[in-house]
Structure formats: C-alpha cells, structure tokens
Amino acid sequence: MEKVAEILAEAASEVVVPRFRALSAGEVMEKAPGEVVTVADREAEVIIARRLRELLPVPVVGEEAVAADPELANALLSEPAVWLVDPVDGTANFIAGRPDFAVMASLVRSGQTVASWIWQPVSGTAYAAELGAGAWRDGERLTRRPATGTPGDWRGFIKGRFLAPADQRRLRANAAAFGRVAAGRSAAGVEYPDIAEGEQEFILYNRTLPWDHAPGSLLVSEAGGVSARLDGSPYRPDPPGGEDGLLVACDPETWEQTRAILLRPAA
Template identity: 75%
Template sequence: MLMEKVAEILAETSAEVVEPRFRALAAGEVIEKAPGEIVTVADREAEVIIARRLRELLPVPVVGEEAVAADPALAEALRSEPAVWLVDPVDGTSNFVAGRPDFAVMASLVRAGQTVAAWIWQPVNGVAYAAELGAGAWRDGHRLTRPAVTDAPEKWRGSVKSRFLDPAEHHRMQTAIRVFGKTGDGLRSAGMEYPQIADGDSEFILYWRTLPWDHSPGSLLVTEAGGVAARLDGSGYRPEPPGGPDGLLIAADPAVWEQVRSVLFG
C-alpha cells in the first residue's frame, strides 16, 4: 500500500504544479538560490505538497532539498531520527528550466541510516520506478532485473560527473574512460541516470558530490535490480547530510564496478 501511495503522490503533484510549468515558466519563477544553483516555483510548491502528503502517510521528518537550502540543520535528521523521508521535488532543475525533458520527481524512505524504499517519477516519459529493500525494483509495476553485461569493456557505456573535480583530475578521468565505449557527462539528472543503469542502457557512472536526495532513490533502485552503488572504498552507499564523503561509483554489476574503479583510480 505504501509503495503505491507514494508513487501516486509524486505523479499527482507533478501533474498539479510541475508539468504545467514545463516550457512555460514565467518571468520571476526561476531564482538563483546559490551561485550556480537555481530553483523554480515548481520545485518549491511541489516539495511543500509532497512533504505534507508523505507526513500524512508516515509522520516522520521530511528532509527536502529546498527546505534544507533554507535551513541546512534539517538534514541532521538523517543522523538523529530513526526514520526520515527524503524529497527531491524536481531533480534536474537546470534541464527543466531549459525545456529539456530530462528531469524527475523523487522520494525515498530512510530508516536507521539506510534507504529502505525509493520512488522516481519521470514526467515527460510517463515512467514510474520504485524499489524496496530486499524486495526488488520495478518499472511501471513490472519487476526490473538488470540485463547481463557484455564482457567487452570497449562496449560499455558510462559517464563521469566531473563538475566538482579540479581541472587536472577532470582531464585525467576523461582521458582514462576512453578505454570504454560511449562515454560522456551524463544527463544532469540522477533521476534519469540511475534508471539507465537499472534498465541496461548504461554500465557505469561516477558521481563526486553526493547530496542525499539525489542519490538515495537511485542507489536503491540499482542495487535491487542487481547493480552496485558503492563508495570508492567499496562500502555501500548510505544517505548522509551534505558535507559527507565524496565519490560514489554506480555500476551494472560487481565486475564492472571493480574494473571501472581500477581504470579511474588505479
């Protein structure tokens, strides 16, 4: 019941306040909340609605991206509370503002520091992903299992999110990944990129900055579909407040994870 209800909340909120503004944002509806970081009225309105409705389902704290931007201390609930909702009302805001279709609405439930349930709604594609710890991953209600990976690394597809790397490290990694197949910088939306790995459309992606609302939903989706989401020391991903460790490598299976890590970091 919870899995279906949260999926409904995301889709209904998206239809109410996000989708009507896609390619229709008015003057003044896009705000710079920090240097290089933008937010829209759609982000803020959607988060308020989603947070209220999630608390009606399960009355625990909600850690939302926009609420934390206003009050960073709210993120400490991930450490201090036994259960927390995480919300990213529009993941890929820059794409949304630019009129590109690569954005998503996401939520996850964290218990004792571990993601136990996750939801990703892709409005333009009309596709819903969900995952539950130990129970599996789904796409539009159908069980999702990551397809087998070719044993030819030169055919692997992936990306390195290098925005937060220093220029020398950025250049080194972009050179290193040329041993693989089709590579790039990703889609600027975790809610679009993680499903690519779960669906079999990509083999790996390296993230550097790992804000919890960006990575909690997708990491569970990938691992429940048979993939790997791990820190560079091999430890599994756990959502933490901003300012935690950097570096998160997502891969289709353990062998891909090990080989990509070796190529990128030696």
C-alpha cells in the first residue's frame, strides 16, 4: 500500500506540480470534443504505469492510454488483475490553476476494486483504502459517522452534466428537499474524500468512468459509506460505455433516503 502511494506522489512531484500554474499554451490539448488533456497528464501516466507494472506486472488501464486506444479498457473484463490510473483527476481545475485535482490509482481483481490510492498534491494529502481492511487519510483510520438530522440538513453534490434536460430539471426540483446542493468540485479525487471526511452527505454522479470512480468508491465504502448503482447494486468498475449512474452516501440509510428523494417522478 505504501509503495503505490509513493509512486503517485513521486510522479506528481516530477511532472505535475512543476506545471501547476505554469502551463504554456502548447501544453494543453483537446483529446476529444469538450475534453482537454495536458502534457502533465500524459507524462505522469507513463511514469505511473511503468512503476506500477514493476510492482505488479499486470495490464494498466490509464485514462490517457484509453483515450488513444479504447480497446485497452476491456482488460477490466478479461484480465484477472488490472491497474487503473488517473494521472490528473480534475484536469480542468489543474489548467485553471485551481488546487482541486488529484493523482489516483486502483487495483482491480476479478472486476472488483481491492485497493485504491488518492494523492492531492497541493495539500499533500494521501488517501488509501483496502477492501475489507479500511480507509485512511495520511495513515489515520477514516470512519464516517452516519448523517444526522433530516434531509433538509444534508449537503450534497449532483453531477448531472450529461443528463437529458428533462432529467436535469427533475433533479433540480427534487434537490430542493436538501439543505445544500452544489454542482461539485470538478474532481472525483476531491469529492469522494469530502464524503469520507464528513464534508458532504451524498453525491449523485451520471457518468462513471472507471479511473474516476474506483478509487473513491472503495474509500467511501471502507469508511462506512455506500457507493452503489441506482438499482442498489454495488459499484464495480466497468469500461467506458457501460452502465452509468452512481449514488454515493455516507451511510446506508442516507443512501436509501437520498435515492428516494432524487428519483421522485416530476410533479
């Protein structure tokens, strides 16, 4: 567990942090319509992938490698073990000079996330989780207490950018039942720790790319929370284009209540 954390921190120190608030115009590219990437993303992924394979020689499914060759993501379905890598989660924040970004990795065995790591370079905060063993922040055990009060006291994020307009309107109307709902922090590697640390009670995600959600889902689950599909099935990292929709909450009862409120039919 410690070695992977070191790999992420070292890669960030080598090629990510030196470019924070120092990117030139030629170091930011569009990899798909509306999707940006930087030289820091690409260089960090190469470094992390090489070092992870030295640690455990199994396929690496990295966000940038999959952008170039989508078939690589099928290793999540066909291989007994796979590394997942998000070299800069929150790239838009990174480009804009905002500190909400992270470097993340997960180990997936037989389709289930068994270990995960999140490194937040600006704050120097490390999160890690191991299936059945717990979740940690900088080596301290994380245990998320259940939500208190009523839904009117709860805080959450709703990430509905890719939903149809009618579904977005329904969610906005239903979200009025909660105390405070925001659009999120544009980085799963910051949003999931917010749940584990007690800053938020729930997050609803629409799109669930595996490198974004495997690390935080395990962190929240091992801290006592829930990360599940909207039908209640536990989250498993699927290749892009698979099932979408994911609700994350600080405890099972909060998950159930939040789901019931958010999915109410439009009036």
